[in-house]
Amino acid sequence: xxxxxxxxxxxxxxxxxxxxxxxxxxxxxxxxxxxxxxxxxxxxxxxxxxxxxxxxxxxxxxxxxxxxxxxxxxxxxxxxxxxxxxxxxxxxxxxxxxxxxxxxxxxxxxxxxxxxxxxxxxxxxxxxxxxxxxxxxxxxxxxxxxxxxxxxxxxxxxxxxxxxxxxxxxxxxxxxxxxxxxxxxxxxxxxxxxxxxxxxxxxxxxxxxxxxxxxxxxxxxxxxxxxxxxxxxxxxxxxxxxxxxxxxxxxxxxxxxxxxxxxxxxxxxxxxxxxxxxxxxxxxxxxxxxxxxxxxxxxxxxxxxxxxxxxxxxxxxxxxxxxxxxxxxxxxxxxxxxxxxxxxxxxxxxxxxxxxxxxxxxxxxxxxxxxxxxxxxxxxxxxxxxxxxxxxxxxxxxxxxxxxxxxxxxxxxxxxxxxxxxxxxxxxxxxxxxxxxxxx
Numbered sequence: 001x002x003x004x005x006x007x008x009x010x011x012x013x014x015x016x017x018x019x020x021x022x023x024x025x026x027x028x029x030x031x032x033x034x035x036x037x038x039x040x041x042x043x044x045x046x047x048x049x050x051x052x053x054x055x056x057x058x059x060x061x062x063x064x065x066x067x068x069x070x071x072x073x074x075x076x077x078x079x080x081x082x083x084x085x086x087x088x089x090x091x092x093x094x095x096x097x098x099x100x101x102x103x104x105x106x107x108x109x110x111x112x113x114x115x116x117x118x119x120x121x122x123x124x125x126x127x128x129x130x131x132x133x134x135x136x137x138x139x140x141x142x143x144x145x146x147x148x149x150x151x152x153x154x155x156x157x158x159x160x161x162x163x164x165x166x167x168x169x170x171x172x173x174x175x176x177x178x179x180x181x182x183x184x185x186x187x188x189x190x191x192x193x194x195x196x197x198x199x200x201x202x203x204x205x206x207x208x209x210x211x212x213x214x215x216x217x218x219x220x221x222x223x224x225x226x227x228x229x230x231x232x233x234x235x236x237x238x239x240x241x242x243x244x245x246x247x248x249x250x251x252x253x254x255x256x257x258x259x260x261x262x263x264x265x266x267x268x269x270x271x272x273x274x275x276x277x278x279x280x281x282x283x284x285x286x287x288x289x290x291x292x293x294x295x296x297x298x299x300x301x302x303x304x305x306x307x308x309x310x311x312x313x314x315x316x317x318x319x320x321x322x323x324x325x326x327x328x329x330x331x332x333x334x335x336x337x338x339x340x341x342x343x344x345x346x347x348x349x350x351x352x353x354x355x356x357x358x359x360x361x362x363x364x365x366x367x368x369x370x371x372x373x374x375x376x377x378x379x380x381x382x383x384x385x386x387x388x389x390x391x392x393x394x395x396x397x398x399x400x401x402x403x404x405x406x407x408x409x410x411x412x413x414x415x416x417x418x419x420x421x422x423x424x425x426x427x428x429x430x431x432x433x434x435x436x437x438x439x440x
Contacts, residue, residue: 036330038075039091039101041084045317046159046277048353053077055351060344064337071330092116099325100334103153103318105142109400111320112145117152118321123332124151130336138393139316139357146230146398153320154339155357157348159275160312160389161216163302166270168295169194169206180301180310180385184217184246187271187303194270195253203257209250209271210259214413215406216273217243219394222308225409230399230438235409235431239307244427246305248417267295273302275315276386277353283372301389314393316357355390362387405434 040057044050054077061073075098079087085107091097092114103111111117120143124130132140132151139155170177173194178186191208198206218225223239226232234240264272279299301310319339321331337344345356349369355362362370363384370383396402412430416422 033070033072034327034330036071036073036100036327036334037098038073038334039084039088039098040075041079041081041102042077043081044277044353045081045102045104045157046275046315046354048277048281050352052351056344056348057338059347059351060334060338060341063344064334068330068333073334095324097322097324099327099331100319100321100338102156103320105316105318105396106403108142108153108318109146109398109402112152113400116323118323118325118328118331120151120154120321120332120335123328127332127336130340134340134359135357136314136359136390136393138314138390138395141395141398142316143318143320144398146228146400153318154335155316156319156339157352157354158314158316158357158390159277159355160314160386160393161273161275161302162279162299162312162389163212164272164274164279164297164299166264166267166295167298169267169270177298178300178303182300182303182310184220184303184305188246188249190270191250191253204255205268207259207263207269208253210261210264210269211272211274212247212250213410214244214247214417215410216302217246217305219313220302220308220311221305226397226399226402226405226438228397228399230397230401230405233405233409233431233434233438235434236427239305241427242305244413244416245422248420248422251417252420274299276355280353280370280372309392312389312393313396314390316396317354355386359387359391362390401438401440405437408437409434 038057038061040054042053044053054075057075064073065071081104084102085104088097088101088107092111097116103117124132135155136158139158142155143153144151165177167177170190175190175193178190187209194206195204195208196206197204218240221239221243223237223243224234225240226234259269263269276299283297302312304310319335321328321335325331339345340358342358342361345358346361346365348354348356349361349365365383367383370386409430412433416426
């Protein structure tokens with residue numbers, strides 16, 4: 001018996017080796033998962049409450065992984081929007097940049113200037129399933145460099161800035177709801193009528209506007225603030241001066257009283273410009289009960305100046321590809337899935353307060369999808385009207401010093417308005433200071 005055991009032992013050993021060989025051969029033949037890293041942040045880009053920060057991203061990832069076997073898409077959760085820019089800069093310095101990452105519009109010039117973004121024109125041109133014309137023009141323009149007009153990012157989501165109207169207050173004052181083609185004169189006349197002391201204590205407690213500024217007026221003045229290359233400004237243009245004088249006229253109505261956000265929230269202000277994400281967030285239940293509880297509100301276009309149009313600036317969240325990615329084509333496919341895929345972009349309407357950047361989706365939405373079930377029956381808006389606002393939205397300046405130049409302009413012009421110190425040469429001085437900054 002012991003001899004038989006010795007005869008079977010080598011055979012068993014060989015069989016074990018054979019099984020091991022087959023197992024490891026199959027293991028080695030199985031392709032390792034490719035990791036694609038995404039840079040993102042928690043919460044809404046538009047500073048409104050958002051319940052599920054990653055709902056849209058998770059949906060895009062699930063579809064993408066199902067369509068790309070062997071690919072694993074990962075992201076780091078919990079990064080706050082306020083920390084995101086610093087976190088992303090840290091990844092760049094460490095050589096650990098995500099393959100694909102979201103880019104707040106004010107950060108685009110930084111990453112494009114550092115060479116951190118992969119140029120997209122060649123990838124877009126050779127892709128028969130992709131067309132830049134599918135995007136609204138203004139959001140798409142945010143992703144182009146001012147230096148060479150090269151495309152470095154695609155628009156992921158957007159919101160236009162509109163005027164929100166306290167319909168209850170206007171009804172109480174016997175004032176009809178303004179139309180979309182209203183003017184500065186119409187706006188000022190309504191503000192003059194509603195700004196007053198309603199309880200007889202000698203202080204104003206009802207106001208025309210909160211949050212409307214000279215930049216809102218400048219957008220609708222018909223003038224350009226800067227030369228396209230960012231080497232000069234046009235703050236002495238009569239239309240810009242007119243916009244500043246108009247903003248000052250609104251300020252004078254307040255009689256040196258500071259209008260607070262709470263004044264609007266409790267229904268004591270007729271008008272407030274907002275981004276559309278705020279409208280979508282606060283209009284329907286349950287968010288509506290936390291703001292604007294005692295009045296009905298609606299939105300219309302910004303009023304236009306004598307030579308301007310009822311146009312709106314459009315804010316955009318971008319997405320780009322790291323210049324150092326080792327998965328260029330795969331990153332491009334994910335970028336398209338997030339920003340261009342029609343099915344995915346349509347879900348933005350139900351998963352967030354923002355709006356898709358791809359044409360054709362908003363106008364095909366049901367009113368309740370866009371405005372909320374509670375609001376859809378009473379609002380004067382239609383999905384088509386919102387789409388047209390974005391379609392006609394102002395194309396942003398893209399030169400590197402734009403943010404700094406606007407910060408300086410806002411600081412100096414707001415000083416003039418707050419002190420009612422507009423003089424003949426005020427804008428000449430401001431233009432000179434801005435031009436000096438631009439030419440540094």
